[in-house]
Amino acid sequence: xxxxxxxxxxxxLVQMAxxxxxxxxxxxxxxxxxxxxxxxxxxxxLQELFRSQYFCQVEDHDNFALAEPIPGPSTxxxxxxxxxxxxxxxxxxxxxxxxxxxxxxxxxxxxxxxxLGKYRKMHIPDDPQYYEKFYFTPGDLGFRAWDTKYGRIGVxxxxxxxxxxxxxxxxxxxxxxxxYPTAIGWLPPEKDEHGEQQQSAWETIQRSHAIxxxxxxxxxxxxxxxxxxxxxxIEFWGGSFVADPGGRILVKGGRGEExxxxxxxxxxxxxxxxxxxxxxxxxxxxxxxxxxxxxxx
Numbered sequence: 001x002x003x004x005x006x007x008x009x010x011x012x013l014v015q016m017a018x019x020x021x022x023x024x025x026x027x028x029x030x031x032x033x034x035x036x037x038x039x040x041x042x043x044x045x046l047q048e049l050f051r052s053q054y055f056c057q058v059e060d061h062d063n064f065a066l067a068e069p070i071p072g073p074s075t076x077x078x079x080x081x082x083x084x085x086x087x088x089x090x091x092x093x094x095x096x097x098x099x100x101x102x103x104x105x106x107x108x109x110x111x112x113x114x115x116l117g118k119y120r121k122m123h124i125p126d127d128p129q130y131y132e133k134f135y136f137t138p139g140d141l142g143f144r145a146w147d148t149k150y151g152r153i154g155v156x157x158x159x160x161x162x163x164x165x166x167x168x169x170x171x172x173x174x175x176x177x178x179x180y181p182t183a184i185g186w187l188p189p190e191k192d193e194h195g196e197q198q199q200s201a202w203e204t205i206q207r208s209h210a211i212x213x214x215x216x217x218x219x220x221x222x223x224x225x226x227x228x229x230x231x232x233x234i235e236f237w238g239g240s241f242v243a244d245p246g247g248r249i250l251v252k253g254g255r256g257e258e259x260x261x262x263x264x265x266x267x268x269x270x271x272x273x274x275x276x277x278x279x280x281x282x283x284x285x286x287x288x289x290x291x292x293x294x295x296x297x
Contacts, residue, residue: 007267009150011177011216012036012044012087013260015240015253017224022051022066026074029091030081035259037085042111042150045090047222047240048158048183049104052094054222057230059134067096071115075107083113088148090155092181094135095120104136106157106181111149119144121157122166129187129230132159145173151266158182161206161219165290171213172279176269178209182221185236199237207247214273216264217243223255245272 014032018025029050036044049055051074055063068074074093082089088111095105095118104121120139124132143166145154154175160166161180170178184202186195203219210217220240227233241252242262251262273279289295 008263008265009177010040010042010261010263011218011242012039012041013218013220013240013242013251013253013262014044014046014050015220015223015238015260016047016050016257017236018050018053018222018226020053025051026077030077032259033078033081033087033089034085036261037087039259039261040263041087041261043088043090043148043153043177045179045181045218045220046092047220048092048181049094050092050181050222053226054183054234054236056132056135057129057226057234059131063135064096064102067094067102069097070095070105070107070118075109075115078107079109079113079115082109082111086111086149088150088153090153090179090181092157097137101137102135103139104132104157105139106155106179108146108148108153108155110146116146116148117144119155119157121160123159123163125159129232129234143169143173145170145175151176153177153179155179155181158184161202161209164209164212167209167213167215171215175215176266177216177218177264178213180206180217180219182219182240183236184221185234188232188235191235195237199239203239203241203249206241207243207249210243210245211247211276212278214245214269214276214278216245216266216269218262221253223257245269 089109095103108116122139126133154170222236223238238255
C-alpha cells in the first residue's frame with residue numbers, strides 16, 4: 001500500500017472450498033482474512049454462504065437449521081476480527097429473519113469492528129441445482145452503499161451480478177467498489193460443451209459493470225466439487241477477480257483455494273467517470289419503461 005496516497009486501498013479475496021462443518025468453514029474463513037490482512041488487505045470479502053457447502057442443490061427443510069440472525073454469532077466473531085486486524089469485512093450469510101422468513105444476506109463490518117448494515121440478495125435464481133427460491137425471500141432493503149474506513153462500497157450477491165440495473169443503482173448510491181460474493185460453477189455433464197463460455201460470460205458481465213459505472217468490481221467465488229447432495233454435484237470454478245473502472249483485470253484466481261489481494265486507486269473512479277461520462281449522459285427522462293416487465297407491442 002502507498003501510505004502517502006489515501007485513495008489507494010488493498011482488497012482481499014478469500015477463495016475457499018467448504019466442508020459440511022460450519023464451524024470448520026468459519027475458522028477457515030478467519031484464517032483467510034488473517035492471511036489477506038498480513039498481505040496488506042484493508043477490505044476483505046468472503047464468498048457467498050461461506051459457512052456451509054452450497055446447500056441449494058437440493059430442496060431440504062433440514063438446511064434451514066444453517067441460518068442465523070444478522071447481527072448474530074458470525075457477525076460478532078467477525079467484528080472482533082475486523083477490530084483486531086483493522087480491516088473491513090464483507091461476509092455472506094444465511095439469514096434467519098423470523099420463523100419461516102429467510103434471506104441470502106451480506107453483512108458489512110467496518111475496520112473498527114462496527115456492524116454497518118446488511119444487503120439482502122435481490123435476485124433469487126431457480127435453476128437445476130440452484131434452487132434458491134425454496135430457501136430465500138427476495139431482498140427488501142434496496143441497493144445500498146456504505147462509508148467504511150477505507151472507502152465507500154456496495155455489495156451485491158451472485159445472481160445479482162447478471163443485472164446491469166443492480167450495479168447501476170448501487171453505483172448511483174455512491175459505491176466506488178462493487179463486491180460480489182459468489183457461488184457459481186459447472187454442472188459436470190455440461191462442462192465440456194458449455195463450461196468455457198459460461199465462465200467467460202460470468203466474468204465479462206461483471207467487467208462490463210465496472211466499465212459502465214466507472215467503479216471497481218470484486219467478485220469472490222468458491223472452489224471445489226460439492227456433490228453429496230445432488231446427482232453430479234457442482235464443480236465451483238473459482239476465478240475470483242478484481243477489475244478496474246476500465247474493465248482491466250488486476251488479479252485473478254485459479255480453481256484452487258487461495259487468498260488474493262489487489263491494490264486499487266479510488267481516485268481512478270473520478271478520472272474514469274470524467275473521461276467516460278456515462279452517468280452524465282444518461283437519459284433519465286426516457287427510462288420510465290424500465291420498471292415494466294416487458295414492452296408488449
